[in-house]
Amino acid sequence: MGSLTKAAFGAAASALALSATSALAQEWEPERPINIIVPWGAGGSTDQVTRVTAPIISEALGQTVVVVNQPGASGAVGTQEVLNAPKDGYTWTANAIANNATYTVTGMIPDTSIDDWHIYLSVANVPVVSVPADSPFQDFGALLQAFKERGSEITVATAGVTSSGGMAIAGLGTEGDFDYRMVTYDGGGPAAIATAAGEAMVTTQLAVEQAELIRGGRLRPLAVLSDEALTIEGVDPIPPITEWLPDFPIAPDYFGIFIPRGVPDEVIATMDRIWEEKVMNSEALKEYAQTNGAVFAPSYGEEARARAMPVVIEEACAAEERGLEVNDPSTIGIDCETKSEM
Template identity: 25%
Template sequence: MIAFHPRTLVFAAASFVLACGQAQAESSYPNRPIKLIVPYAAGGTVDVFARVISPGLEEKLKQPIVVENVPGAGGAIGVNKGVKSPADGYTIVMGIVSDVVLAPLTESAVTYTYKDLEAIGPLGTSGLAVVANPSIGINSFSSLITYAKANPGKLSYGATGAGSLPAVAMESLKRRTGIDIEFIPYTSASKIALDLMGGHLDIALSGLPALLEPIKSGKMMAIGVMSKERDIGSPEIGSAGETPELGGMDFYFWTGLFAPKGTAPAIVSKINEAFAEVLQEEDVRIRFKDYGVKISEPMTPAQFADFVAKSNADWEAVIKSQ
């Protein structure tokens, strides 16, 4: 007969109780509101996306989705808050390429990496727009380059954070064309828009969806989108890829949902399935198309994790080459 030390029995019993408790928590998930961190200010592109999907997620998961805007440092403050949140499924993050991949690669103050997040699923890709104050008279990439070359150092542009996709894209354009435009970093896209319309800023780069209304009302002039192809929602706006001076340039946003590292696979899968179902709803697809969002094909969490890892490797190579 095998004898067990009392401490061994206590440890085994405690482990069993813990495992049972975790399994029960996963099976009953969710049983309270879920916080969705948006690492940008209200009214920006990512905030708009979060509020489009939240009602559908609430319906699928049967719990309120509470959007919490945590702006600053080009999205890094919000993502960092998500990284440090309990890995229980009650805090998720809407992340984009800027804050999940680029910020850790370009900003020494950022202490997390994409590996500190559990990938849940992709939303899609969307346009990075360049706009101007209408008084300058710039309405295309070619006219921007011509004006900047004739007036070196006179123009200024705003973007959220030095390591953000808008800033990286514009600095790439400056290097490629040899133009000199002063960079002014901002904490929020909404403040950039206000300063541009108020005449305190010449050029701005931000997600196109949040800029559509001021473009349509004439308060901003669209220069173009920084991708190879034109935006699916606003095909009248030109693209960098079709501009001779910028041949092959292709910058765009990808967006997805993430959870803190260590969140149970069963919980991640449940959110993934609900999210994928929401993105197939006709009214949601129509709204995103109007915003110029190309909704991704459904991916498992593992497939989305591979996508993010590849994006990180691609951007790391780009940054090292500069």
């Protein structure tokens, strides 16, 4: 899939102009608090970045924005709650966009796709393969050999089969031709903490979910699922997975806030403006990304959708290749023979 940097963060794209509908809509002034349902546990990647972004939106709107954790079924429980809620603009969700776009493929949520959402992306994240600080594995090469020899004896902590960490270890198992045993938790943060405590031998969750544990010497990072080294503040560069698996498919995993289609036009017009004026220039969000090994990459609307599609296609087709699909990716408009939209 090309370089992580080149594919997603080469030259910064200019923000799209507001759509004609948004430009004509009135400014929205919410009359009560807005709920953002994070369908994962506290401390994970989605929870972290949403709690950085929510205050920016709250200040711009002059209204409270409440982050509500509602984990379950790899994010499907909270996401379905948002889809079922009244389309009045007061219930949003946050997630990795690839999850929202592929829940139908994995059978978690029937008949939904990326186009059920207005998309507001904030950062891109990458998974990191880490082991407890006292692990005998000093580099990914040694761990890879152990996977090949011991297979399902090696336990891997993730936030679930369709989480970023779950898809990461599935991809590694396919590319490296090995088995493993997954241990699932209610979020990436809990999975990383459990690994640091010795409950699992490996985690493949996102860098932002591991950063403090890595900085504190409780986790040892072995490889980042990228074709470039990853730098986390205060930590030596983490080598790219392509040093060991040169053909490993790379696609940036975008996270953000999503508002369901069908809400009033003025909600979207106002959020477009806030995202362009405030979030895309937020020093707090930039600092969060730089400190935790994420990439500052805010966008919205059609630009956000275009940025998201490579990882959506990659994960939908990976689910099919690994036998994880319940519905064919063609049901959400993806052709896995060409790895493109239909």
